[in-house]
Amino acid sequence: MHKKVVSVIGGHSCNKEVEEIAIELGKKLTKVVKYLCCGGLSGTMKAVCSGFKAGGGVTIGIIPSYDKKDANNFVDIVIPTGLGLARNVLVVKSADVVVALPGEAGTLSEIAYCLQFGIPVISLGSWDIPGVIKVKTVEEALKEVKKRL
């Protein structure tokens, strides 16, 4: 049977505060799901992967290039799509629930795809677009993820 997957989206770079939130989110997500998917690169993606690995989970990185080495070191399974930004679609569509951390236009495109696909997207300090589930803490985010898995 197909396994449940949670995707976490967010910026390629992030400040220390967001990094710590991403790590904490990653660690705690291992209690509710075995597989984490993300865009596989740096910033929030690296932080959430490092947390999820620390918690014992398996990480999937769907990257824009053809070079597996572009994925951060905390990605177990690299999908080197070579699709550029079109890979954003795959990052969110692979998930049953998506958590959005702060990010810029790339993150916005992924939130938009969630809304279009009808995939629940939980905004933890990320874009405030009609249709997202806004939360303020990692604990709240986890609660919303659990409800939807």
Place this chain on the structure above:
Amino acid sequence: MHKKVVSVIGGHSCNKEVEEIAIELGKKLTKVVKYLCCGGLSGTMKAVCSGFKAGGGVTIGIIPSYDKKDANNFVDIVIPTGLGLARNVLVVKSADVVVALPGEAGTLSEIAYCLQFGIPVISLGSWDIPGVIKVKTVEEALKEVKKRL
């Protein structure tokens, strides 16, 4: 030499008012550019193509499916990508300037891609996201397009 292209994005369905604006925009765009690109389907896409054809231009429709018949009848050149929503990237990246008409999450993903690529995107009654060029009339939109071609 590569020809200039303007892409128009917007909803799959639209009310009469937006339809008329799209037709007018299409017609008037023929005065500044020969090739119009869009997602090739119904609603604002069909309306803007019909206006652009009426003005004598050539229309390109980059559609999500493999079936050219899914393109509206005012599309000259159909690119049947079979890529689903990932085709949104191609619609905006093919353009030198993008005009956004009202639309939902699909349109938002396209605006987000414009911002990420650095392609100027003119919002004519569409999403108000930091970075878009907001205008209120077709004439203003044309003026902004001209400046950037």
Place this chain on the structure above:
Amino acid sequence: MHKKVVSVIGGHSCNKEVEEIAIELGKKLTKVVKYLCCGGLSGTMKAVCSGFKAGGGVTIGIIPSYDKKDANNFVDIVIPTGLGLARNVLVVKSADVVVALPGEAGTLSEIAYCLQFGIPVISLGSWDIPGVIKVKTVEEALKEVKKRL
């Protein structure tokens, strides 16, 4: 109404003989179709575009990168997909008929896609795979294209 399109596929580099065949093919194709599609790069792609332009046609280049400047100078309409080799699907699916010139693995993948989609593919000195229409001269290729448009 949607316009007919012929795609020509073949290698990124080619010898003088194949280059001349590609130019001749391009020129003569303008008598049967107004729009030519190809992968937009160098070698056979550039040669066939130059011939087609010389004959007065309009050329479409569906390129793997996001940079329109990667397209050869004889491409009118550049679709900068950023999809890498996945763009091969689009090059053949955009066509009503495909002509294959000599090429390597990339050309083989495109021929394979033609066969899978059921798009007629005419091999002019290219791969000899069951299902392709083998011809020996540009005139024969043209005859086979005409039959299928």
Place this chain on the structure above:
Amino acid sequence: MHKKVVSVIGGHSCNKEVEEIAIELGKKLTKVVKYLCCGGLSGTMKAVCSGFKAGGGVTIGIIPSYDKKDANNFVDIVIPTGLGLARNVLVVKSADVVVALPGEAGTLSEIAYCLQFGIPVISLGSWDIPGVIKVKTVEEALKEVKKRL
């Protein structure tokens, strides 16, 4: 660190003999690699996944549609690309080594991509294209896979 992945490609349908070979291949591959990737659908894909699951491995299915239910029941991690046949690129590029079972044009396109990317592709009764590593038995295939992991 990124995990090694072997992809197995082959037809959507297969006879009993090929099915048994695929199951055996899947089972035995678990001794050399933990993650198996494939196109996620029926025929050889389903058979190799069932063998790999029986051997205790984790299976990844990169499918053409957006619907996870289209993946066979032996797929653990479904990547629902919505990319149609363009997903073939991802199936092979995700792998360190590819094994090709009998298949038609789709399999041929994947072999072609392997050759273009320089990914070793072992043909076990599949297409005989210059550049593939031809083997006759599952044991030989395994030996060739091991050498390259």
